[in-house]
Amino acid sequence: MAFPHLARTDLPRHPAAPVTVADRARLVREIAADRARWEPLVRYDALTRWYARLETGPGYEVWLLSWLPGQSSGFHDHGDSAGVMAVVQGELTERSLTAAGEGTRVLRPGTQRVFSGGYLHEMVNAALEPAVSVHLYTPGLVEMNQYGAAAVPEHQPEPR
Numbered sequence: 001m002a003f004p005h006l007a008r009t010d011l012p013r014h015p016a017a018p019v020t021v022a023d024r025a026r027l028v029r030e031i032a033a034d035r036a037r038w039e040p041l042v043r044y045d046a047l048t049r050w051y052a053r054l055e056t057g058p059g060y061e062v063w064l065l066s067w068l069p070g071q072s073s074g075f076h077d078h079g080d081s082a083g084v085m086a087v088v089q090g091e092l093t094e095r096s097l098t099a100a101g102e103g104t105r106v107l108r109p110g111t112q113r114v115f116s117g118g119y120l121h122e123m124v125n126a127a128l129e130p131a132v133s134v135h136l137y138t139p140g141l142v143e144m145n146q147y148g149a150a151a152v153p154e155h156q157p158e159p160r
Contacts, residue, residue, distance in 0.1 A: 018060055018138065021084070021114055028084045028112060028136050031055070031062060038064050038088070042132055049073065060138040067092060067125035067133070079143035080117040083136050087111050090131030096121040107133075120147065 018024040031037065031054065041064060043050045049071050055062040067090070075097065087107045094113065096103045097120045107113065115121070125131045 018057075018136070024060070024084045024136050024138060025112055025114060027062070028086050028134055032086045032088045032110075032134050035088075038132075038134065042066050044068055044130060054134070056140065059140070060136060061140040063135045063137070063141075065133050065135060067123075067131040069125050069128055069130070072124035073122055075120060075122045075147040077118050077120050077145050077147075078115075078137060078141055079145060081137040081139055081141050081143075082114075082116045082119075083138065084112055084114050085133055085135040086113075088132050088134055090125065090129050091127045092131050092133060093124050093126045094121055095124070 018027045038054060041052055041054075043052075044066050046068065050066045052064050053061055054064050075095075087109050089109060091109075092107045094105050094107055096105075123133075
C-alpha cells in the first residue's frame with residue numbers, strides 16, 4: 001500500500017453495536033457490574049439530576065445518572081430511541097403510563113428495565129438515599145419529550 005498510515009492496525013477497535021435486546025441488556029449488566037468504571041465519575045447536583053455519557057458506539061450510547069432524594073425525570077419518552085436501564089445504587093421508582101393504565105414499580109440495584117421507542121414513564125428517587133443508574137439508548141438519544149399530566153397521550157406502547 002502506498003499510504004501505510006491510512007491502513008493502521010494498531011488503533012483500538014470500536015466496540016460492536018449491541019444489536020439485539022439481549023445484547024443491550026448484557027452490555028448494561030457489564031457496565032453496571034464494573035463499579036471501578038463508573039463510581040469515580042458519580043456527582044450529585046442539588047438542583048437537577050446529574051448525568052454523564054459513559055460510552056458511545058455505532059447506533060447506541062450509554063449514560064450514567066445520579067438522583068438525589070426527591071429528584072424526578074418528569075413524565076417523558078425518548079422519541080424513537082429504545083433502551084435498557086439498570087439501577088446500580090439506591091432505588092428508583094418508575095411510574096409508567098400505557099393503554100392499560102398507570103403502573104408503578106420500585107427498581108433496586110440489579111434491576112433492569114427494557115423499553116421501546118415512545119415508551120412514556122417517569123423515574124423518581126422517592127427514597128431517602130441517593131441513587132445511581134445506567135441507561136443505554138439505541139439509536140443514541142436525540143430527543144426526550146416531556147409531558148405534563150394533562151398532556152399525556154392516551155395510547156402508549158407496553159414495556160418489554
